[in-house]
Structure formats: structure tokens, C-alpha cells
Amino acid sequence: MPVRYTLRQLEYLVAVGEAGSIVAAAQQVNVSPPSISAGVSHLEEELGVQLFVRHHAQGLTPTLAGRKLLEHARMVLREAAALRDLARELSGSIRWPLAIGCMTTFAHAVLPALRRSFADEYPEVRISQVEADQAELISLLRQARIDLALTYDLDLPGDLRFFPMMELPPLVALNEGHPLAQHAEISVEDLAPHPMVLLDLPLSADYFLSFFADRGLRPNIAERTRDMAVLRSLVANGFGYSIVNLRPLNDVAPDGRPLRFVPLGGNARAMKMGMLVSTAVERSQLHRTFLASASEWVRRNSHRLSGGGPLPEEA
Incomplete structure (x- = not known):
């Protein structure tokens, strides 16, 4: 049987x-x-x-x-x-459902506006979204529960393909009264003695801690949180500095207190924001169209997203 x-x-x-x-x-x-x-x-x-x-x-x-x-x-x-996806492409129109994943740390600042831009041009596409950390996004892609994921180049597996869109150098977030707040650039050696607020997400935390490990240092971790809004408020209220890659649209924490953002020196590795997809979906017209639209949106908005900028065309 x-x-x-x-x-x-x-x-x-x-x-x-x-x-x-x-x-x-x-x-x-x-x-x-x-x-x-x-x-x-x-x-x-x-x-x-x-x-x-x-x-x-x-x-x-x-x-x-x-x-x-x-x-x-x-x-x-x-x-x-x-x-x-092949059936959708053969239908000859961009009108099918599209499930998008996004890194939880920047979904609030990027995904709604990016979706709005795409929806205005392709109103018949029904988009759903999910916010998750990197490990969860990879799992969802492998299960075909999402079609694409907007994320960072963190520990990328070989069975998925990453399309880089924008480079995001690390920034040190501090409250205005912090002893290092007026520096033009801050080194890891400068930071090590001070209390740190760590964004404690899978893979993200390893990335931030690697700056210290590479120099044989250990950070003074005073607080941990998985929520970016909470992180900014902890920093603004003087519980420690933090390291981030995406700068908010204004230098104010959710509770209204001011923040400062200073570049991290020492040639610290920048993150790349981009689209992660499974190799199986690269042939889809819908996915190619969304990828192109998202890349253009990121290019237009790169200056407001961070102190970095769009990657060169050949990237």
C-alpha cells in the first residue's frame, strides 16, 4: 500500500x-x-x-x-x-500571499514603511509578517512558513542565500550624563570598565560580546534585555551603555529621555542588513519583485536608518 x-x-x-x-x-x-x-x-x-x-x-x-x-x-x-511559487509565476500576475519575517530588533523601524511602499505598488499582494530573532527566522524559512526574512548577516547557514542591502556599523548608545558621552569615537577598551546593557538575543549577543573577546576583554554586563525599546530606556536612565547597529529616528528613548550615539572605534565589524531567502524561492517572480522593491526602499532610506549607507552596486 x-x-x-x-x-x-x-x-x-x-x-x-x-x-x-x-x-x-x-x-x-x-x-x-x-x-x-x-x-x-x-x-x-x-x-x-x-x-x-x-x-x-x-x-x-x-x-x-x-x-x-x-x-x-x-x-x-x-x-x-x-x-x-512556480504556479504563482505562471499565473502572470503579482497577486499572491507573501509571508515576510523580520529581525525583531528593527522590525518596528523598517517593516511597516517597507510594506506600505510595496503595497501601494502591488495592492493585490496579501502580506503577512512575523518578528523573530535570527535563529527563529532561519527555522521559519527552512519550514517554508515565511518566504523571505529581512535580517542581519549573523551566522548565515549554507542552505539559505543572503542578499545584502545596507551596511550598519556599530554604535555605542549612552545617556547624556555618561562619562564617555562627549567622545567623538569610543573604543572597546574605554567601554570595558563601565556597566553594559546587553541586547540578549541569540546570535546578536554573541556579535556584541565578540568585540570584547577579540581584545581579550570582558564587558561589565549590568543588565540584559531582549527588547530594544526597554534597552534604550535602560540606557537613557543611566543603567549602562549599550551597543547597537540601527539608530532610532530620533535620539530619544521611549520614555522621553535623551540618548547619545557614538561610533564604536577599532575597526569593529559592521553588520549588513539584507534579505535572507531559501534557494527554492529565488525563481519566484513575486519574491524577486519584493526583493527588488525592498532593496530600493532601503537605498532611499539608508541615511535615516543609520550612520552607514547603501552597499556598492556590485555587492
């Missing part, structure tokens, strides 16, 4: 494999845990192999067979997304 399973069940399989538990996977794909559990159990029954080892109160670990099938499930999901 033929094996019967659905793309949805493959999506559940990949979600469990990446999240490590039924509950976390359910939150990731926005369905109930029993639906995830039933989907995985059905796959195991249909395929005739055990996909996961269940650990009481410790989640699930893929078996050897499970790891191999996870790789193929990801490939099937990518091919299914490519088939969907």
Missing part, C-alpha cells in the same frame, strides 16, 4: 526536530500540542520507523532514521514551496 502523509505532517516533523519538544514545536507552528503529537505518530506509523526517542520531561531526540528523514522532509517542504 502507498505511504500516506501530508505536507503539514512533514512540517510538524521538522518543527519537533528543531524545537526538541512537542510543546515548543506547537508554539512555533501555532497549533495544539496534541495535533503535533498525532501528526508525528502518524508519520512513524506510515513510514514504519521510530523518528524520535521520547525522554520523560526532557523533550525528544531524533533517532538516526529520524535525522535522515528530517533532511529529506526539509527538502520536500522547499520543493513544495517552489512548486507553489
Whole structure:
């Protein structure tokens, strides 16, 4: 008899494999845990192999067979997304749904205006959005739950392609009374003794901490937060400095207190903002159109987004 399973069940399989538990996977794909559990159990029954080892109160670990099938499930999901995109392209119009992911640290400053610009030109495209950290965006792309992700060049995997749009050098955020606030440029050595407010997101935190590790230093981390608005208010209220890449539209924290932004010296590596896509969607007319529109929007707005600028054309 033929094996019967659905793309949805493959999506559940990949979600469990990446999240490590039924509950976390359910939150990731926005369905109930029993639906995830039933989907995985059905796959195991249909395929005739055990996909996961269940650990009481410790989640699930893929078996050897499970790891191999996870790789193929990801490939099937990518091919299914490519088939969907080909059908859209053959329809000859830009009018299909488009799911966009965006790095949570700058989604508020970039995504709504970028969407507005695209929607004005292509009103029949139905856009949905999700804000997430880098690790979550990569997972969502691999599961074909989003089509493209506007993000940074942080720890990019080989199975996804990054289109750089803009360079964002690191800036030190300080309150007006900070001893370093009047400097024209600040070094990591200058910062090390002072309290730091760390943006504690996966991969982002590693990037900021690498500035110190590269010089054999350890920062004095006084506060941690995953929220950019909270970070700016902590800095403005004197709880420490922070390091950021995207400058807000005005030098004021959400609570109204003033901030200063000073370039970080020492040839610290700049981030690149760009679009991350799976190789399966690059053939889609809709995705190519959105990518071109987003690149142009970023180019036009580069000066207001940061002290950096658009990348050279050849990039």
C-alpha cells in the first residue's frame, strides 16, 4: 500500500526536530500540542520507523532514521514551496500571499514603511509578517512558513542565500550624563570598565560580546534585555551603555529621555542588513519583485536608518 502523509505532517516533523519538544514545536507552528503529537505518530506509523526517542520531561531526540528523514522532509517542504511559487509565476500576475519575517530588533523601524511602499505598488499582494530573532527566522524559512526574512548577516547557514542591502556599523548608545558621552569615537577598551546593557538575543549577543573577546576583554554586563525599546530606556536612565547597529529616528528613548550615539572605534565589524531567502524561492517572480522593491526602499532610506549607507552596486 502507498505511504500516506501530508505536507503539514512533514512540517510538524521538522518543527519537533528543531524545537526538541512537542510543546515548543506547537508554539512555533501555532497549533495544539496534541495535533503535533498525532501528526508525528502518524508519520512513524506510515513510514514504519521510530523518528524520535521520547525522554520523560526532557523533550525528544531524533533517532538516526529520524535525522535522515528530517533532511529529506526539509527538502520536500522547499520543493513544495517552489512548486507553489512556480504556479504563482505562471499565473502572470503579482497577486499572491507573501509571508515576510523580520529581525525583531528593527522590525518596528523598517517593516511597516517597507510594506506600505510595496503595497501601494502591488495592492493585490496579501502580506503577512512575523518578528523573530535570527535563529527563529532561519527555522521559519527552512519550514517554508515565511518566504523571505529581512535580517542581519549573523551566522548565515549554507542552505539559505543572503542578499545584502545596507551596511550598519556599530554604535555605542549612552545617556547624556555618561562619562564617555562627549567622545567623538569610543573604543572597546574605554567601554570595558563601565556597566553594559546587553541586547540578549541569540546570535546578536554573541556579535556584541565578540568585540570584547577579540581584545581579550570582558564587558561589565549590568543588565540584559531582549527588547530594544526597554534597552534604550535602560540606557537613557543611566543603567549602562549599550551597543547597537540601527539608530532610532530620533535620539530619544521611549520614555522621553535623551540618548547619545557614538561610533564604536577599532575597526569593529559592521553588520549588513539584507534579505535572507531559501534557494527554492529565488525563481519566484513575486519574491524577486519584493526583493527588488525592498532593496530600493532601503537605498532611499539608508541615511535615516543609520550612520552607514547603501552597499556598492556590485555587492
